[in-house]
Amino acid sequence: MANEASRAAASTTARIVWDTADKYLRNVVEPQEYGDYILPFTVLRRLECLLEDTKDDVIEFVKAQGDMPSYLIDIAVSNRFGLSFFNTSPFNLARIASVDDNVDRALLSYVNGFSHNIADIWTAFEFPKLVAKLSAANRLLEVVKHFSTLSLGSTSVEDSTMGDIFEDVMYRAFDKKGKAAGAFYTPRDAIKLMVDVLFAADAESLAGEDVLRSIYDPTAGSGGMLLVAQEALRELNPGVKVTVYGQEMMDSAYALGKADLLIQGGRPDAILKGDTLLEDLHADKTFDYVLSNPPFGGDWEVEQASVKEQAQVPGSRFSHGLPSKSDGQMLFLCHCASKLSPSGGRAAVVSNASPLFNSDTGPNSIRQWLFDEDLIDAIIALPTQMFYGTGIATYVWILDNDKPLKRRGKIQLLDASGLWEPMRKGMGDKRREMSEANREAVVHAYQRFEDSEISRILTPQDFMFRDVPVFKQARLAARFSDEAVDALRSRRDFSEALVRVLRGLDGAEWNELPELIRAGAKAEGIKAPVGLIDAVMKAMAVPDENAPLAVDRKGAPVLADGWKIVERVPASQDLDEHMAAEVLPFAPGATWDESKAKDGNEIPFTRIFYVPEEPRPLADIDADVQRIMGELAQIFQEVSRG
Template sequence: MNILQYESKIWATADLLRGSGIKESEWPSFMMPFFALVMIESRLIRMFDELKAEIGEEAFKEIQQEDLYDLIKDKGQGYNVFIFEKNQSLSDICKNDKSFDIDFDAYLHGFDGETKDLLGVDAVEGEKFLDIRGVIAKLKAKKVLLGYTKLWAEIDLKPFNNSEITTLEEHIKRKWADISAETAGEQYTPDDVIALISDIVASKIEESDKLLKIYDCTCGGGNMLFGVEDRINKKFKRLTQTYGQDWNDALYALAKIESRFRPDSKIEHGNTLVDDKFDNEEFDVVIANPPYGVSWSGYAKDIQNDKTERFKFLPSISDGQLLFMQHLISKLDSNGIGVVVHNGSTLFSGDAGSAESNIRKWMLDTDIVEAIIQLPTDEFFNTAIYTYLWILNKNKHPNQKNRIMMINAAEKFSALNRNKGSKRKYIDKNHRYEIVNTLSLYEDYEYSKIFDKTFFYFNKQSITLTDTDKSGLSFESNLPLKNNKAGELERVKSIKLEPTSITCGSLELSNFTITEYDIAKYASLLDYYTEELKAQISQIDYLDQQLIISTEGAQYYFDVNQNSIVKKHMSDNKEGVEETLGCGKIVIKASFKKATKKQPNRIIISVELTPSFQKDFEIIPYHEDEQENFSAIEEFMSRYIKKPFKYGENTIGVELNFNKIFYKSEPLRSATEILNEISQLNDSLSELEKRMI
């Protein structure tokens, strides 16, 4: 039997929900608890049958009932009074319409305590998990509880093993993801991507007596975690143990229920980033598909005060992907490997010096990144964007040391016969083999390239440019030299003028220490300053308006055509002579001074001439050798920067950009081809004109 025959049967239960007026977006919350219910029942019955076979038919007849019940409870997979003591299943309860409500309630309360908690049988506000109690109340109000339960009771999963039931779960959860508008990749990872991740993991492990510990820090309903485990178990005899954590109540409950029917699995509930339930554990394999672009503002204080030292840098609060990445790296043992699904933002978001860039730099500095694989677009069910697999390895092969492989698998797919939400493509078996084989060989191909890790580093060199006029002169050359505190000569920052008048458009000022104001308009001198004068001064723009600063012996203004401050001499021997002082700024300030013992409240207007500087930065290729790197920066500056400048801080950034590496330019068309096309268009237009006449 193929378990997927039940996919349509399970999904058909939604027809009753639709007919009851329940919104499509709410269907998953109605279906999850009942899916869990039939999954639990079928597995408990299968477990009971296996126990009978294990004990033997004759011995089973002799065993005391109480002892038998204790044996079942010792299995740790759950218990139900109706199933084991009354030999009644959900379908039996549904046969009696009159007693159904009472029997169904007793059936649910017949489960062991943990199962009741996970199903939400006795849920109170804030402790719902699957919230079957709330769902039952809504179905009762619609008068469809019995009909809905009967549909689920017809689904018999007893003949199927854990792996097969997990496969069915994946298909059902995928449809839930389609309609519940989850964040891209948050709930469900497609089966073909899980298969690729499994093959990558399998290519890096060996048969061993050592237990293989697999961890997923955002396990959701367990699709990826259990899917990888099942595929590893098909290829290796090595014992596996799975660990997972998730803080979505319903998905955690599904994963927890699934885990109880596996030989060795531990699933915990909670936010991994603030409450790591496996804080003392390290793992051989870490896998995850953490949510993309999801804010961590709701628990920012906990992250900022984290004492585990797993977060080297804190990325933008709008996207927590790189928090999960740092957490996963901290969970790897000394030989651990990891495969983590991300969107493109983790490759290049954030400028040099940003937390995102620093996290990437830390990862490359520690040489933990073996490869990054770009997957096709339209691979996930609720997003069409490119996604990427980060391959982490704490025990890289010698020929991989300080190197990173970039695999462009964007074209390694087959088209689906029928779209599934946004998913139009899948990575088939042959393409999976090709990708994994490329990774294993670790050689350059047309779609894969290997780089020294420093290829992805770059210098962000900040500089301060000195603006010059048309003749290349800066006002800075007019600043007098003065000894600083260290006894070194340096130029002062500005030249202060003592104006006799300032004119700028309709504004004229001749008083530069103001103590008087219009008492009819303003309550105080401070009000006059804040409500009128400060705004007037701030609106003065010598680049847009003719601004003239007059002093005892000269006038100063800015000549836009020459891009220079001009000094017009007004003394007898030089009267009318204009002198260009170089590019600079005319700075006018107004400040309010409180009264002292000797002086009243006053407004002081001051004028300064300063050089004009601009902050800028240049992106320059990085060299690992410090001296070589500095020489490369100097060579770049001498070639491209023509204005005078001073060096500022140099910041090393890291960016991994697939587009730059695998970009293929479109060949330019020949001039002859373009001219022929233009000629044809002209002929077509001429024909149209003739028809119009």
């Protein structure tokens, strides 16, 4: 039966996509726009089939309600027929197709007959614009006829099968768009990995009866994360009751996501339309699971005023630090953390490398908050070329506000960058995919929770550090010179007697100059205020590596000009011990100022997993050099003979 269902789904998909594109859209719209037309009509036909059995009764019922407000009619229809949406138009696709007159007006009238809670789908799809273009090209009637014949009812196509069909249609449509699809379509292999790891820690709690779970995506896109997660939960426990929630601001993505959920039996209000950073439309809710693939490097200047205002509220979602307005990824990371259920929630959030080590004040503060609250469970490095819109390195942050005992105070890094298979055909920037075996390897390493080739177990302190300014203490000798005299000549207390004092100090130990200057000045009958002493010491100072370490008249170390470094000291190490082992052997006389140290943090993922390559033996290199030299000599001989 499963094979038959798969074959039926494949056949239906082919009819939806290829027949529509080849017969009716070719030469009318650009190939990359096929999906913009095929997807809305697929949704329309599916919804029509789902409502077919009750439509006549619903129309009569709604008529009987008179001027009742629309939201009350929605409630009444739901109570009477168990429908979350409905249509009160006398039209359907077959009836419209049967009359070759005013097709565009009839079709728009039909769509306007849907209940107000899904009316925004057609607005987001820009359906009137699509209808107008097809009508102007004399293709609308044929498209309507074509879709009116597709059997997409729940008895012939189950919700899960319809989901597969819609997924395939979306994929083919996005295949034409290529890289542009990456803005709102997350590859399913990436989602499956996120879901597998997310649920791996909850296997026991997901078993049994009366299990309730909620899933949320604040950047829902086409709804793929919600649907994949929902399906995965039901595979773990067929009896689980799953409620999904989402928010999306892009019109086209919102329409696809809401439609995809609807055609698979979801709620009309599962995904709400709006900018998550400006306003959390699910502000009163927290969730068991959160998944998100926010924009990489997304500029949030538009939301800046609102976000900064929200950040002023202590304990609010953005109160832990603000990143640069050119990259809002960490705002979504904070938002996802804030949406975890107080009784225990887990999140999987995609990012590029920037949130791992961005050294700005805001990202540092956000990471420190995540460390302090022990919210980071794991971070997974994905293969490059995994996403449609970018080929750069990407990571999945696994957050958990109720870790199992053995994972508390620990952070697991998982390097899955080498676990991939080449795609038969690339799509946009996506050239690689993670097979089921690749994903199982990651989940297995996550569950074992021990160091291995692809796993490292660390503590938050391992990622914290102090940047300590390090200076080298000067070694100075005292030398008399005309330049030294000239440097002091502009002083009001300069005199020829002072010059005689200076001559007498030539070759003296620089550290003893304060006492020697006083003694020399007294012998010459002149005064030696501290200002003059400091000026003489500076004027006569000459670097001398054989001299003792220099100290000023107060005994403070004198720092060498032009020599300063910043030493990064792990927070887990004693400062003096670190300097003794890592700095002083290479810079004798170096000193540091702990009071000027700056605390920071980073997650140097690549460095942690770096394995140095063994250099080639010198004998092998010499042999290659000799071979190449011999070949060159032979070539030169042949040229000279030639």
